[in-house]
Amino acid sequence: MEKVFLVHNKIAYTYEKLLLDLNNKENESPYLYVKDNHPYDIFLGIVHSLLFDYPIEVLDGDFSENEISELGINVNSLTLKTKMKERLNFQKLDEIMQRVKDIENWQLTLYTSGTTGRPKKMSHTFHTLTRNVKIHKKFDNDIWAFAYNPTHMAGLQVFFQAFLNQNTLIYIFDESMKKVPALIEEFQITHISSTATFYRNVLPYLHGNTYAMVKRVTFGGEKFDLLLEDKLKAVFPNAKMINIYASTEAGSLFTAQHDTFEISPEHQQWVKITAQQELCIHHSLLGHSESLSLVNDWFHTGDLIEMVDDTHFKFQSRQSDMINVGGYKVNPLEVENILMQVPGVIDILVKSKKNSVTGELLVADVIKNQEIDEREFKKELKQYASIHLQEWKVPRIIKFVDELPSTRTGKKVRK
Amino acid sequence: MNKLLLIINEMREEAGHESIESLEASMDLREDLTLDSFMLAELTVRIEDEFDVDIFEDGIVQTIGEIIAKIEGV
Numbered sequence: 001m002e003k004v005f006l007v008h009n010k011i012a013y014t015y016e017k018l019l020l021d022l023n024n025k026e027n028e029s030p031y032l033y034v035k036d037n038h039p040y041d042i043f044l045g046i047v048h049s050l051l052f053d054y055p056i057e058v059l060d061g062d063f064s065e066n067e068i069s070e071l072g073i074n075v076n077s078l079t080l081k082t083k084m085k086e087r088l089n090f091q092k093l094d095e096i097m098q099r100v101k102d103i104e105n106w107q108l109t110l111y112t113s114g115t116t117g118r119p120k121k122m123s124h125t126f127h128t129l130t131r132n133v134k135i136h137k138k139f140d141n142d143i144w145a146f147a148y149n150p151t152h153m154a155g156l157q158v159f160f161q162a163f164l165n166q167n168t169l170i171y172i173f174d175e176s177m178k179k180v181p182a183l184i185e186e187f188q189i190t191h192i193s194s195t196a197t198f199y200r201n202v203l204p205y206l207h208g209n210t211y212a213m214v215k216r217v218t219f220g221g222e223k224f225d226l227l228l229e230d231k232l233k234a235v236f237p238n239a240k241m242i243n244i245y246a247s248t249e250a251g252s253l254f255t256a257q258h259d260t261f262e263i264s265p266e267h268q269q270w271v272k273i274t275a276q277q278e279l280c281i282h283h284s285l286l287g288h289s290e291s292l293s294l295v296n297d298w299f300h301t302g303d304l305i306e307m308v309d310d311t312h313f314k315f316q317s318r319q320s321d322m323i324n325v326g327g328y329k330v331n332p333l334e335v336e337n338i339l340m341q342v343p344g345v346i347d348i349l350v351k352s353k354k355n356s357v358t359g360e361l362l363v364a365d366v367i368k369n370q371e372i373d374e375r376e377f378k379k380e381l382k383q384y385a386s387i388h389l390q391e392w393k394v395p396r397i398i399k400f401v402d403e404l405p406s407t408r409t410g411k412k413v414r415k
Numbered sequence: 416m417n418k419l420l421l422i423i424n425e426m427r428e429e430a431g432h433e434s435i436e437s438l439e440a441s442m443d444l445r446e447d448l449t450l451d452s453f454m455l456a457e458l459t460v461r462i463e464d465e466f467d468v469d470i471f472e473d474g475i476v477q478t479i480g481e482i483i484a485k486i487e488g489v
Contacts, residue, residue: 177445201445201452204477231474326452355463356471357456378429396457398429 005163006040006146007187008171013040015093015166022047022096023089027081028054031073032151037061039150039171043159050106050126051099052084057109057121060151062390071111071119093166100126100164107288110153112248113322113331122248124287130160132244132252139165142215143187145180146171147194153248154220154327158193177202184211192236193218193244195327196225197358199232206235213238220244220252221327222359223315224259245315249299250286263311272298277316279303323351326358328392335362335385335393342384344369344377349404350395364395365404374400416483422461426454440480448479462486 002014025048032045037060049056059068065075090096103126111119144162146169148155155173162169170187172180180202183189189211196219214236219229220243229241245261246252254261263271270282280298292299302320305313323330332350339348346367352360368377378398385394416438424434435448444450450458459471462482470476470485 178443197452200471200474201455204475207475228474326456353460355456355459356469356474357459358452361453361456361460363460375428379431382429383431392453394453396453397460 003166004168006043006169006171008039018044018047019090019093019096022051023087026084026087028052028084029079029081030055031057031059031078031080033059033063033068033078034061034151037150039146039169039173042150043163046108046156046159047096047163049108050103051088051090051096052086053103053106055105055107055109055123058151058156059111060149060390062149064388066388067390071121097164097166108156110151110156110248110287112153113329113334119334120289120291122287122289122292124251128251128285128287129156130164132157132255133161133164135164139167141190142167143190144169145184145189145192145194147173147192147198148220149173152328153246153251154193154195154244157220157244157246157252177205181205181209181211184214188213190214191216191218193220195220196222196228197326199228200225200357203228203231203235207231209235211236216240216242218242218244220246222324224256226259229258247301248287249289249292249301250281253281253285259314260308260312261314263313265311268311273305273307273313274300277304277306279305279313323360323362325360325362325392328390330362330393332362335364335389335395338388339364339366339381339385339395342381344372345381347404353397361397362393362395363397363399365399365401367402367404368400416479418465419462419479419482419486422465423448423458426457426461430454438479440478440483442479443477444479444482445477 002016004012005015005018006013021044032042034041046056068075106126107123108129109121109123112122113119142165144158144167146158148158150159170183170189172183175183190213192214215238217232217236217239224243232241241257243256244252245254254263256262267285270285272280274280279301281301283294283297283299286299302318302322304316304318306316307313321332323332335350336348339345346369349365350362353363355361381398382394420438427434442448444455459469462468462470466486468486470482476482
């Protein structure tokens with residue numbers, strides 16, 4: 001039987017098909033912008049750029065044209081194509097894997113919510129992207145549930161781990177949660193990696209059953225939730241639970257069982273904490289970016305940690321204004337800048353509201369022009385945000401206020 | 416149930432969806448009301464503001480009936 005590469009929407013894409021499509025692809029494009037983030041097209045685009053060693057910028061299919069322009073990209077250049085100068089005819093998957101090992105210059109670029117309100121561009125080499133990927137015979141039969149946005153760092157990590165071991169990926173990211181248990185059974189999924197928010201949402205449908213075939217459950221992107229881990233243990237009795245600290249800037253860096261992260265020996269000299277307990281990462285572990293602000297070669301993550309011993313630490317909180325909505329980092333400034341464009345908005349403050357589903361959620365306090373009807377205006381603001389921003393950046397609850405709190409320096413107070 | 420219907424319809428209206436006539440205890444939040452995780456988070460916050468109950472505290476809420484039970488403290 002042909003080995004399946006990806007199952008998405010009940011369609012199975014085999015490795016054979018992937019090979020054929022790679023051989024038949026006539027053009028290369030500098031941008032990978034796929035409507036609805038169709039995973040097969042995204043993975044095909046990434047592997048193609050990798051094999052032919054041309055740089056690629058991966059854009060979230062959720063980006064609106066407006067957001068794309070904000071990134072400094074001309075919307076018309078998204079469809080840019082050049083005919084391949086060289087074509088290769090791969091006969092076997094092993095030839096592809098062999099070629100991947102010899103990659104030298106390839107770069108994959110992602111955009112991440114920046115601290116200045118404008119997303120910053122991060123370029124990664126094959127090395128920084130796959131630093132934590134493990135290739136071994138013992139992983140040959142792993143079957144992965146793919147439960148991340150495929151254009152984000154965490155999704156790329158899972159993709160490379162599975163692809164480089166020639167595993168099967170079962171795409172469950174926009175599947176209805178109700179179908180997930182049946183998919184785990186049908187494909188005998190062995191590995192799941194996702195955010196705490198995803199697990200919280202799928203749990204009601206898994207509750208009461210056990211899935212003995214699942215060997216590993218990985219959490220990433222959000223604060224560790226011990227209660228959730230206990231509940232998942234009951235559902236996946238044979239699974240090892242792993243936490244991963246990864247970022248768009250650095251890729252995957254630390255792993256933990258429970259809440260204590262380990263700094264591996266080869267990374268020790270490139271990780272430090274400041275007197276204020278902030279985690280800093282040396283630029284040699286990071287992707288490349290023009291807009292990354294470094295202090296003497298060190299990147300300040302904004303994450304406050306507590307060292308347990310020389311090589312272990314726990315996360316305390318974040319120092320920066322970034323808000324984590326179900327594993328997606330949002331800069332409230334970016335959202336404020338967009339909504340300030342709506343006629344009738346005099347001032348706006350976007351802040352975080354804690355909740356047990358997505359950890360945090362965006363809410364907005366708005367000072368509006370007095371004549372405007374509240375109900376209609378709420379609708380209009382949300383609609384404007386949905387058109388111009390990715391869905392997790394839409395403030396879900398809007399309150400109209402007469403004034404906004406500010407500090408003595410005039411800076412808004414987000415608490 | 417009426418108060419909950421009001422909250423859900425307010426959410427729907429603001430999101431540009433049509434309002435619904437009534438709620439049934441058996442309605443599935445994700446399947447029948449098609450709430451995604453962001454909307455469930457929004458619902459949780461709105462209910463917490465109104466009733467001071469965190470419906471997702473224990474992580475296992477699937478239907479309207481289960482929310483009602485939590486609000487009523489059953």
